[in-house]
Amino acid sequence: MKIKKIIIGVLIFGIVGVFVAYKMYNKPHIIVSETTADISISANKIVADFSADETAANSKYLEKIIEVKGVISETKIEKGKGIITLKTNDDFGSVLCHLSAESTKQMEALKEGQIITLKGICTGYLMDVILVKAEISSQ
Incomplete structure (x- = not known):
């Protein structure tokens, strides 16, 4: 039995x-480009929120579409996909935006020090806040 x-x-x-x-x-x-952002925030603010209380920030930002504005500190292409790093006031943290294929094509027009707004899905925090499927909202 x-x-x-x-x-x-x-x-x-x-x-x-x-x-x-x-x-x-x-x-x-x-499809991030066709979806309205859940939250609009500065790169400094989102990194500060994760640094202060990662658990609370995860519940607020994780798996949501975030529109983040900041200053480009680096652009690079890895495995055919563009990555834009936004600098923050935190010496150890930044926002890493892994671009979609369409936005990767637009990277040539970008330069370090430029203010940009990107929209992507927040996947978490590992010293840097990570946004995936990111689209360039404004240059």
Whole structure:
């Protein structure tokens, strides 16, 4: 009788797991350029928020579309994708924006020291705030 309950439990757990995996795999992709930003903020403010309380900042910014304004400290291309780094008042933190393929094409017109607004999905904080699928909003 115990073995029967264990087998039924494992089957139910497996079915639920397959259902969740299917839903996650088929989750619609967000087109950042066509979506309104959830939050507009400066590069200094978002890095300061993560530095002060990472847990609170995660609940506020994580997986949301963030429009961030700041000064370009570096631009580079890695594996065919553009990355723009926005400098902040924090010596150890910045905002790293991993650009979409379309925005990567626009990087040639950008230069260090230029003020720019980028919109992307916040994926967290590892000494730097990371935005992915970033689009150039204004130059």
